[in-house]
Amino acid sequence: MSTYGLLGRDIGYSFSRNYFSTRFEKENLPHHYINFDLKSIEELKEVLQNKEIHGMNVTIPYKEEVIPYLDTLDPIAKEIGAVNVIKFENNGKLTGYNSDYYGFTESLKPLLTPKVKKALILGTGGASKAIAYALEKLDIKYTFVSRNPDFKELSYNDLDEDIIRDFKLIINCTPLGTHPKVQNHPDIPFEHLGENHILYDLIYNPEETTFMRKGKEKGAKTINGLRMLVLQAERSWEIWNS
Template identity: 80%
Template sequence: MNIYGLLGRDIGYSFSRNYFSNKFNTESLKCQYQNFDLQTIEELKNIIQRTDVKGMNVTIPYKEEVIPYLDTLDPIAKEIGAVNVIKFESNGKLTGYNSDYYGFTESLKPLLNTTIKKALILGTGGASKAIAYALDKLNIEYIFVSRNPDFRELSYNDLDEDIIKDFKLIINCTPLGTHPNTENHPDIPYEYLGKNHVLYDLIYNPEETIFMQKGKQKGAKTSNGLNMLILQAEKSWEIWNQ
């Protein structure tokens, strides 16, 4: 039995486990998917010695912390600086990949319009790095928005009417609004949104966040992260089996 799993912390909700378990059942594959719920990344040492584990997805908060435990990085993962897929090679080596950028790119393309030239990325964690890479490839300028900004970033207090009207794509890479704390949402001036805006939330649970609702009220297009997750999961399976 080949074992695959999700590496993260406090991941009882796990989209990946449900998705791959259903896939394995539907396609009659002799595989099992489980959560590797670790309180510290150091606990990974025990898992990577196992011979039955063939691949992992990686989620918050380990997309960057896992890199020192890997033998090699795919060039795209290296450029992004974050890993969400680990392949356990037949020679015992571990290779890190990033399929987040692919899932985001392909799910975003149908939402874009000709007025979208600039994007705000809310949050600066591991997921935001893949988003930035994808926007580079789509030739969309971007700025990170952070609660603790450095000189290249904006704070939430910086966001005014001019900025919101100039940056037509806004991507929430923070966990604000995730179940069970569904009343939370990023603190941006939603009143300046319009019909040419796109609000993309990486969260998928709940299906529609307050962030998305507030955008929809102003005529903006909205999307949650479910399609991105499905696309990156299928890309993970492709990587593990190539």
């Protein structure tokens, strides 16, 4: 029996384990999917001794930290600087890929309008790098928003009416609002949102976050991260079997 799994920390919720376990059962495939819930990335060395592992997904906080443990990177993953899929090659080598950008792009496309020319990316972690790459390919200009901004980024205090009206797409790449702390949300001035805005929350639990609800109250279109997760998972399966 082949083993697949999710590398991360504090991942009891695991969409990936649910998704792939159900798929393997439905298709009667001789595989199982488990969580590799590691307190530190150094523990990965021991996990990799298991020769039954054929593929991994990677989630917070290891999308960048895992890179030194890999032998090669797919060109897209290299450009993004973050990995969420590891392919275990027949020769024993490990190759890193990124399917987050694909899942985000394909889930966002149906919502886009000609008015969406600029985006705010809330957060600067591994997931945000894939989002930035996707926006570049969609020809949408973006700016990062951070609690500790560098010279190219905005702080949450910078977000005034003019900026919010100018940036029609706002993507939450932070964990704020994830179950069980569902009351939390990024601190943006929701009062300046309107019907031409799109609020995209990478969180999928809860189904509607406070960030999304506050946007919807102002007429904005909203989407959570579930469709992105399904699409990136399907792409993972294609990578493992290519």
